[in-house]
Amino acid sequence: MPAMNAAIEPSAPLLEARGLAYSRNDEPIFGPLDFALRPGEVVLVEGDNGSGKTTLLRVLSGLLEPSEGSIELSGEALTVARLSRQVALLGHQPGMKLDLTATENLRFAIGLFGQKDRSSVDDALANVGLRGYEDVPIRQLSAGQKKRVALARLLLIPAALWLLDEPFANLDRGGIELVNHLLDAHVAHGGAALVTSHGAYAFTSGNSRRLPIRPAA
């Protein structure tokens, strides 16, 4: 969609990191990193195991304080309250209760984060290929299906910036296509995403960049 890209292009970066670094107990984990994420962009964070990809996402989501550098969200300094209205984090753990059904888990997420216009729990579950599993406790789903429920959460909550930590893990070929499709749709609506991967997956989304990350020396 060139017309749309042209409209988005001059806008300010959604997320901008300057000299961002994180150390745990004086031991540097990653950084310093400089990057900007504009609406309509997907950035693939690439690095080996232990290179700090997950830590980077946790810093960007506001769970961890950066040790050095600054993060700006839409041109203003980041605070947790502002951040959480715009950012959705998909971590290693599904972030869902195993004893509750997919529908109950998603309703809870909506209660916490709000709901996008024209979205419904049933539609979101159908979109991730889980029609018919609405009222099954998550415990009985496979690891890949749990991941799909977590992806359905992204479709429901209003967040411009997606931080996805290894979204392809546990997914079959159809699931990988699904993630790419969801990302395409998200950036086409002016969203942006930061995706980590250790490089094993082919990444097909259109407007994507790569951000290599190495353990800090």
Added chain:
Amino acid sequence: MTTATSGSACAAVFRRDLLLVWRRRGDALNPVLFALMVIALFPFALGPEPAQLSRIAAGIVLVAILLAGLLALDTLFRADYEDGTLEQLVLSPHPLSLLLACKIAVHWLTTALPLIVAAPLLAEMLHLPRHVLPVLIAVLALGTPLLSLIGAVCVALTVGMRRSGMLLALLILPLYVPVLIFAAGACNAAAIGLPFASPLLWLGAALALSLVLAPMACAAALRISLS
């Protein structure tokens, strides 16, 4: 776009935690049954003389309910910590302390409230003097939420550690002792006909203070545990 208000977020936390307790009602009933068993077993061990039992009845009920609350405390944040839902709570745009207050309220409702309701029966089993019963119930109504709130802060501090059971007990014990002293003091004073208002007022003051401060302390401790 529907934005979530803090009220709806609290309602969501409340509803979800109650639903979780209901889904695992077998496990959730454990602390309540534990307290009932302890109280039912004392007369067998001490002999059934009413004079002896009635003197220690209030103390037994208080200690049993205190320990029952402790049993369920360790799971208060641990499950949420392990499955990542705690991160979602921290990331939500609402005051974390408010959401945690809802979780603590559910803990109190499901472990302490059933025992307070059963307190008249338990007191009768141990021959507690009738005129002490209202004081015992008042003490429990003020004391058990206080125990839940204090306990939650300690659990929040230790949730990031593996095998924190021992540490949790060491942290909690000195904080629980004053609550127990004031609670038992009110009951004992009532039993021998002395004024019992001042220990009750102390409990009330401590409850008011911890209602405001404990959820904030919990939120700060959990943010540290998550980093």
